[in-house]
Amino acid sequence: MDRIDTQIVDELQRDARIPLRDLAEVVGVAASTCSERIRRLERRGIITGFHADVDLVALGRPVQALVSTQVRPLSRQFIERFYDDAMAMPEVIAVFVLAGGDDFLLHVGVGDVQQLHSFLVDKLSNRKEVTQFRSSIIFTQGQKRSLENLRSIGMVGEVDRNSGRTTRTSRS
């Protein structure tokens, strides 16, 4: 993960279909080197895939919500089972397993509010391990398509040679 890899990853996050020669020019290496670097980043699991982003309205999901869900008992078995089942539901876009207050956060996207109601009542309330949930409609959402490497912009704590403590200054 040197400067060249970081720059390649940056560009591919922004546009996975950038022509190789343009990418090579931006990064400052030959196209053949670029091609090899990309393959290595994929093999190392740093680049996990290339995906098309789609307008959720076109996918029949104009209504989105976040559903905080409490699951009891909070054992590994129940957590993993609920996680798998939630991910298998077509309404569910993402699942977060959390520490603290609530145990799960479900990001759901559906066609209308009736479907949201049906999801909550028929698919969540029905489950015995779900002890409570609270849902919020999403008005707008911003998802960053390209994330910076925090290490490359000096945001990762480095050990201070004098104090021996880890710095926690954000230099952004």
Place this chain on the structure above:
Amino acid sequence: MDRIDTQIVDELQRDARIPLRDLAEVVGVAASTCSERIRRLERRGIITGFHADVDLVALGRPVQALVSTQVRPLSRQFIERFYDDAMAMPEVIAVFVLAGGDDFLLHVGVGDVQQLHSFLVDKLSNRKEVTQFRSSIIFTQGQKRSLENLRSIGMVGEVDRNSGRTTRTSRS
């Protein structure tokens, strides 16, 4: 958005770099038709982009959290300003603007817990419009890379010709 478009979108969500001839074979049309369909889907804004997905640990963000944030006064001006500022912060991965209880949910990813603390204390608490916040560490997270078109699997309510009401049965 017929069956062919839906299938093309499905495949491109799964793998944005699938060879055109393979895609054409799966969908059952000629490669030239496929190419034209993809360009049209992009022009219509249904496909919004092609992005590489990257391992967050490799990006220097092994620690992730969800931060529920309350903003007062809840005027359009303050909402938009906070949204823009949040999206501009390098730690922030996504911002949700919500109806109900809390106003914002911030998805943040940082290098360590010190940075998370610094983010909360230095960048959120400092703001006068932020009246309270609560953060939860993310243990695990599942994000669906390819979403189904709910209309194509019969999950969108259709008007019942007899009752005039919208059906809300999930046939999944």
Place this chain on the structure above:
DNA sequence: ATTGAAACGAACGATGG
């Protein structure tokens, strides 16, 4: 490790069927 060149196959954009 990176480079530039060469060679093959695939993709693109346009045209006509």
Place this chain on the structure above:
DNA sequence: CCATCGTTCGTTTCAAT
């Protein structure tokens, strides 16, 4: 929607650095 054509692009190989 399909087939074709010329051009551009991606990938691989290889000798050289």
